[in-house]
Every structure is written in structure tokens, then in C-alpha cells.
Amino acid sequence: MIGEVTLMNSATPGRPVMSGRWQSLVWLLATLAVSVAAVIASAAFSGAAAEREALDPGAFVRWALPIALTVHHLVLGVVVGCLIFAATLVPSKGTDTAEEDSAAHPAFTRVRTVAVAASFVWLGSVVVVTVLTYANLVGQPVSGSAAFLSQLTYFLTDLIVGQAWGAITVIAFFVCNLAFFFRSTTGLACTALLALTAIVPISLIGHAAGSDDHYAGVGALAVHWLGVLVWVGGVAALAVTIPVLATMGTTLVTKSVIARFSALAGVAFFLVLGSGVINAALRLGEWDGLLSRYGQLIVIKFSATLLLGAIGFTHRRWSITQVGSRSGTLLAWRLVIVEVLIMGAVIGVTAALGRTAPPVPLELEPAITPAEVLTGYPVPPSLTWYRWLSEWRWDWLCLAFILTAAAVYLLGVRRTRITGERWPRKRTVSWFTGIVLLVYVTCGAPTIYGMVLISAHTVMLLAIAVLIPLLLAFGSPLDLLRLGVPRRTDGSRGPREWIEARTPIVSSVVRNPLFSGAVLVLSLTLLYYTSLLRLSLEFWIAHQVTNLYFLIIGFWFMATVMRTRVKPRTRLRQILTIAGVAGIFLLWANMLAFGVSPVLEVDWFSSLDRTWGPAIAVDQQHAGTAVLLIGVAPLAVVLARFISYKSSSTSTGATDTSRSLPDAFL
Structure with missing residues (x-):
């Protein structure tokens, strides 16, 4: 059973460390705690949660909003990463021949289960973020009054920010239902693509979208989020998967899964790094923007990204070759956990950045010509x-x-x-x-x-x-x-299996x-x-x-x-x-x-x-x-x-x- 798998302690051979299921859960919760601590520290440093002179929504909204955003970003990454693992990286069947009547592979079951659980958390976090975003925008504390609910409806239907979060809510609702009902790689792959569409509304309301070149900013931010979700979510899925594969004794499969994700993570790393530099340039303006609180958080995030890239390179060049022995597998898993924790901190910094005023103000120059309006x-x-x-x-x-x-x-x-x-x-x-x-x-x-x-x-x-x-x-x-x-x-x-996977009818049409x-x-x-x-x-x-x-x-x-x-x-x-x-x-x-x-x-x-x-x-x-x-x-x-x-x-x-x-x- 999946719940009974364990990793062995290299220091004390034969002594189990912890059940694989609980081990993964503990570290994911630890990552969440690190993320929350990072966003609280970053918000306090940048003044993102400071009391406003006018239209202040109260301390609860000011502090709860960046924390809720952190949870949202983190669980969205877990959903995307686990769905990608289930669709493309881990075996879907429990036998080498992958017969139709064979049982699901334990690693496939694990990542799908985590994806389902995370998708429900994602849906709840979207609802919380939507309500808190509205309260922060209008400068009112959260309440259940009829006036508050009426204006919240107007926010969701008539304002671009509300429409964006409303669209994300709809996407999250369908993702959590589809992830629960689908058990095939095809269905989970489609669900992963649906989850990735949340990038579009997120990018439309991000800081870089408020630059002078609006569409360039939106495009760069969309690329950044794509890389972040694939990379962060993939590392989280890897942390969930390795304990299962390690205890099954399938060294070859374990190495293959790590190697496949390393290639995918390499692409995601360059997408994150390149688009991050572009986004920073759009929001920082001149070099002196780096001296601002916003700029200093950017430097911290950039440095952490480089560190994560170095750890990933170590994975690809060294730790994969050590998988197979108890100490090597445990070391690979610990490196993954280090990545997850650092990524959790970066997600927290990112959420605080979203609530921090950049050096280049978000207010755009008004469109004064018909062409600019259209x-x-x-x-x-x-x-x-x-x-x-x-x-x-x-x-x-x-x-x-x-x-x-x-x-x-x-x-x-x-x-x-x-x-x-x-x-x-x-x-x-x-x-x-x-x-x-x-x-x-x-x-x-x-x-x-x-x-x-x-x-x-x-x-x-x-x-x-x-x-x-x-x-x-x-x-x-x-x-x-x-x-x-x-x-x-x-x-x-x-990739080859996906391209060749066609029924005779579909093949004749194609x-x-x-x-x-x-x-x-x-x-x-x-x-x-x-x-x-x-x-x-x-x-x-x-x-x-x-x-x-x-x-x-x-x-x-x-x-x-x-x-x-x-x-x-x-x-x-x-x-x-x-x-x-x-x-x-x-x-x-x-x-x-x-x-x-x-x-x-x-x-x-x-x-x-x-x-x-x-x-x-x-x-x-x-x-x-x-x-x-x-x-x-x-x-x-x-x-x-x-x-x-x-x-x-x-x-x-x-x-x-x-x-x-x-x-x-x-």
C-alpha cells in the first residue's frame, strides 16, 4: 500500500524514517509554513501590509491577502506539477507492459491524489483571495452584509480585476472536478492544460501588465508564470513521487523520472530567469530602482532563482547517478526537499511583491488617441x-x-x-x-x-x-x-507516445x-x-x-x-x-x-x-x-x-x- 512505503535512514540502516505518505505531507506543510513566513517578512520589510491613510481595510485584510495569495500560488503550482507528472513523467500502469487491465502505478496514484487534494485547496484559496482583494480595493473590512455582497457581485462582473479572479475561480472549479473524475493520462493532460490557462487572467492583472508596453508586459508575465508553475509544481511533485519509487526498488524508473523532469525543469528555469529580468526591467525603470524596497526583493528573488538553478544542475549531473543505493536515493530526495523549501520562500516573496508598490507606478498614461483606446x-x-x-x-x-x-x-x-x-x-x-x-x-x-x-x-x-x-x-x-x-x-x-496515440478513426481523419x-x-x-x-x-x-x-x-x-x-x-x-x-x-x-x-x-x-x-x-x-x-x-x-x-x-x-x-x- 502507498501509505506504508518508507525511506530508509542511511545513518541507521534498516530503520525507517517515516511513512512515505506522511513524509511527503509533512514536507509540503513545512514548505507552506516557510512560504507564509517569507511573505510575512517580505510584506513587513516592503511596507505592503502597512496601514493606509485612506480607505484602510483593516489589519486582517492587509495581512491575510498576501498570505492567501501565497497559498494560492503554491497550491496552483502543486496542481499543475502533479498533473504534468501523471500525464507525462510517471508510469500510469503497475506493470512494464502497461496492459489496459493492469492496476495503476503507485506513483501515478500518489501524484493524482495530491493533485485532487491540492485542486480543492486551490479553489478555496481563490475564493478567499477574491473576497480579500475586493475588500482591499474598496478599503472595507470583510463582512456578510447585503451591501458588501452586492458590491462584491459588481466587482466580479464589471471590474477587470474582479473578472480575472472570477475566471480563475471558474477554472479552479472545473479543474478540481475533472482531476477527481479523470483517471486516464489523456484526461489528466487536458486538466493540466486547463489549469495552466489560469496564467492568462493572473498575467492580465500583474504588475508588469501595468507598464507602458502593456501587451509586452502581459506576455512576459505569462511566460514567467508558465515557467514558475511547471518548475515549482514539478519539484513538489518530485518530492511526492521519490518516496514511492524508492521503496518499490525500481531504480531505473526512478532515474528516468528524475532525468525527464530535469530536462523539463531546465527549460522552465530559463523561461523564469529570462522573463523575470524583462518583468523587473519594466517595473524598476532605471538602475536606481534596485535600491528601493521593491528592487531589493527582486534581487533576493533573482539570487534564489540562481541558487535553485544550481541545485537543479547538481541533480542532473550528480545525484541522478547516485539513485539506487539507500544513501543516494535519500540524498536525492533531500536535495528535492531543499528545492521545495527555497521555492516556497520565493513564492512568499513573489506574493509580497504583488502587494508592493514598484518604482515605476502602475498608473498608465490615459489613452488620448482612438488608436490607443482600441x-x-x-x-x-x-x-x-x-x-x-x-x-x-x-x-x-x-x-x-x-x-x-x-x-x-x-x-x-x-x-x-x-x-x-x-x-x-x-x-x-x-x-x-x-x-x-x-x-x-x-x-x-x-x-x-x-x-x-x-x-x-x-x-x-x-x-x-x-x-x-x-x-x-x-x-x-x-x-x-x-x-x-x-x-x-x-x-x-x-512526446512520441502522445503523437502516436491515435485510434484508427482519428488517424484516418488526421x-x-x-x-x-x-x-x-x-x-x-x-x-x-x-x-x-x-x-x-x-x-x-x-x-x-x-x-x-x-x-x-x-x-x-x-x-x-x-x-x-x-x-x-x-x-x-x-x-x-x-x-x-x-x-x-x-x-x-x-x-x-x-x-x-x-x-x-x-x-x-x-x-x-x-x-x-x-x-x-x-x-x-x-x-x-x-x-x-x-x-x-x-x-x-x-x-x-x-x-x-x-x-x-x-x-x-x-x-x-x-x-x-x-x-x-x-
Whole structure:
């Protein structure tokens, strides 16, 4: 039974230290105590809980709010970390063969149980934080009066801060229910993704979101929270898991779990460190901001992050090799506990920072132009040929995603070379060409001018949906994953298992080029000829989701139409799909160019007070040219290349497709 497992004391062989279940619980509670102590000390140091001259909510609210935030942040990390462990890092079944009728692995049961318990604590902490945040905002003590409850309802429905915490409450409610009912890795993985969506409302009301560049601040804060939750929660889940694995005598599984998390934690560490520096720069202003109380807490947090990185590096390089012996396993577990305690203190400091006034005030300059009201930025300067290259606005969320994808691809290429596989250089060049172009499209002129010109928006979106997926598909990242990542045999699901886990029905749909082409065309039609376009222009999160969606759909489409190891009937479908999508794009381009299509979002583009460039109707005609260049032309090249490849392979009787179009592992 899980409750009976013990770790052995290396100083006194044969003497059990404590039941594994209670040992993990004691240390998690100790971490919570350290976090609370850290937030109390930090709040006292920074004056975050000091009495206010006006609208003071009382000592209880002033001190309880940062403590409640600390609990919220900590248990959210535990929920995310345990769900990620259950979905990807620990075996889900109790046997090596992972048969469907085999019992759940004890480590899987443990992290799922902890995730369920932590999710209910998370839900309760969200409710407490919401009430305390409202009381602190209006400067009233918490009460059960009708007036207090009535104004709390207004806070939740009409104010951005209240709406954010209301959204987090809804997310926490669904997460705790889904985590309780789901027992499959697929269900728990979906629950983990749902829990991670809480990052969005948290980032929208954070300090960095109040900087002059609002969306850059929100993006950097979202990246920071993503890294923090994966890293902190993963370490907590590791502390819960090691006692179970250690007492089962599965040294190989224990080493594998630690090694897998070390790789994930390495990515999270760099996300936390890089985004933390950006957030600090946005809130500290000049260097003298480091001398403020806020700046000194930032220095403490930064130093603790570096220390945690050093401990994690020690894990990866040394302690993993010691797992197996009693003393080595105990030492690895103790290092994890040290990490958990330090992270708890950092979480406490973070909660106090959220309640501390930064050197750069949160109050933004009022929006004085229509463009600033609608987009958050003034109208960019007149678009000329050199401004297509000179205008940049860094989107830190997109940049973190892109750089991570580039780093993972490089590691895959390196691993294939180590294993003796030959990876074509042209595929690497194609992948990184697509990566560079993706950085330009999401952070450069296409996105900046896409907010004020429909032609630039069309360039941006079709590049993300057609041109960039074409380059990425030629890079064959899924083939690279197949070569560089071996299948797991311990019953857990890694990247390869998740990609290959398809039922015959789903597989036939995923591989069907007609279906992927229809989805791409239908998605573009719905975006441009419904209110979805206005939604993506008006809201930052809708813009990010739209870009990610079309990047995925575009890659899926390109991967299906460029598969080479297919039957003649499927090859005919591929040719017809490419020609059909290109024909629809050509029709769309003509409709835009000749004014047949209705003017898109005329209210939005006419309200920006743009004083340069073409009229809205003329600009939409230019969008037709963009469809020809970015949508039709790449598909025409693919079609010509595909037909020529088919002809040459038919005439020569060639059967080796590895040197031609990529199979994209579909």
C-alpha cells in the first residue's frame, strides 16, 4: 500500500524514517509554513501590509491577502506539477507492459491524489483571495452584509480585476472536478492544460501588465508564470513521487523520472530567469530602482532563482547517478526537499511583491488617441518599404514559444548525430528559416501594421497559416522526434507516445489531406467574414490564440499534403487538395482585389484615425495582392514540386523517398 512505503535512514540502516505518505505531507506543510513566513517578512520589510491613510481595510485584510495569495500560488503550482507528472513523467500502469487491465502505478496514484487534494485547496484559496482583494480595493473590512455582497457581485462582473479572479475561480472549479473524475493520462493532460490557462487572467492583472508596453508586459508575465508553475509544481511533485519509487526498488524508473523532469525543469528555469529580468526591467525603470524596497526583493528573488538553478544542475549531473543505493536515493530526495523549501520562500516573496508598490507606478498614461483606446498603442508611422524591416514590438510570449521550439529542434538534431543517424541539412535550414520568419511576422511590421491595415493583417495571417507551416513541415520535426526520442517501456507517455496515440478513426481523419484543407479554408473564411476578426483585433489573448491556431492548422495541412509514402489514391487527393485550396485562395484574392468582397471590419479600421496610407477599400484591394503572394504562390510552388516529384519517381521507379519531400511522420 502507498501509505506504508518508507525511506530508509542511511545513518541507521534498516530503520525507517517515516511513512512515505506522511513524509511527503509533512514536507509540503513545512514548505507552506516557510512560504507564509517569507511573505510575512517580505510584506513587513516592503511596507505592503502597512496601514493606509485612506480607505484602510483593516489589519486582517492587509495581512491575510498576501498570505492567501501565497497559498494560492503554491497550491496552483502543486496542481499543475502533479498533473504534468501523471500525464507525462510517471508510469500510469503497475506493470512494464502497461496492459489496459493492469492496476495503476503507485506513483501515478500518489501524484493524482495530491493533485485532487491540492485542486480543492486551490479553489478555496481563490475564493478567499477574491473576497480579500475586493475588500482591499474598496478599503472595507470583510463582512456578510447585503451591501458588501452586492458590491462584491459588481466587482466580479464589471471590474477587470474582479473578472480575472472570477475566471480563475471558474477554472479552479472545473479543474478540481475533472482531476477527481479523470483517471486516464489523456484526461489528466487536458486538466493540466486547463489549469495552466489560469496564467492568462493572473498575467492580465500583474504588475508588469501595468507598464507602458502593456501587451509586452502581459506576455512576459505569462511566460514567467508558465515557467514558475511547471518548475515549482514539478519539484513538489518530485518530492511526492521519490518516496514511492524508492521503496518499490525500481531504480531505473526512478532515474528516468528524475532525468525527464530535469530536462523539463531546465527549460522552465530559463523561461523564469529570462522573463523575470524583462518583468523587473519594466517595473524598476532605471538602475536606481534596485535600491528601493521593491528592487531589493527582486534581487533576493533573482539570487534564489540562481541558487535553485544550481541545485537543479547538481541533480542532473550528480545525484541522478547516485539513485539506487539507500544513501543516494535519500540524498536525492533531500536535495528535492531543499528545492521545495527555497521555492516556497520565493513564492512568499513573489506574493509580497504583488502587494508592493514598484518604482515605476502602475498608473498608465490615459489613452488620448482612438488608436490607443482600441489597440493600446498609437498609430505607427507611415508604412514604407524600410519600415517593413525597421518596426519591431517584442511579443515575449511568442518569442519564448519560438525560441523553445528552436532549441528543442537543435537538441533533436544533436541527438540523432550522437545515435549515428544522418539528418539532412536542408531540413534544418528549412526549419530555422520558418522560425526566423515566425519571429519577424509575430514581432515585426506585419503584426504592428496588421492592427491598422487589413492588407498587413492578411500578410501576417497567411504567412502564419501557409508560408511558415510550409517551411516548418519541410523541416520534418515529427520525423526528427521519431529518430531522436526512443519509445518508453515503463508505461508512461512521452512526446512520441502522445503523437502516436491515435485510434484508427482519428488517424484516418488526421492523415486525410481533403479534411485538413477544408478545415484551413473554413477557418480563414470564418475568421474574416464573422465577428471573430474583430475579436482577434481587439483582445490580446484572442490574437495569440488565433495565431497559434492557424500555425497548428497550417502545419497539419502542409504535413498531410506533403506525405510521400502514400497510396496512389491518397496522392491524387493530395494534388486535388493543393489545387483546390490554391484555387479558393485565388478566388478570394480576386474578390478582394476587384471589390466584390464586402469591406472587412470597416468600423474598426475607420475608427483608428489613420492619416496616412490608402483608403480602407483600396487597402482591402491590396489585401488581394497579399493573398496571391503569400497564399497562392507558395501552394503553386508546392503543387509544381509535387507533380515533378511524382513524375520523376514514376519514371525512374524510385522507392527511396527520404531524399525528397518529408513524410512529416503522419
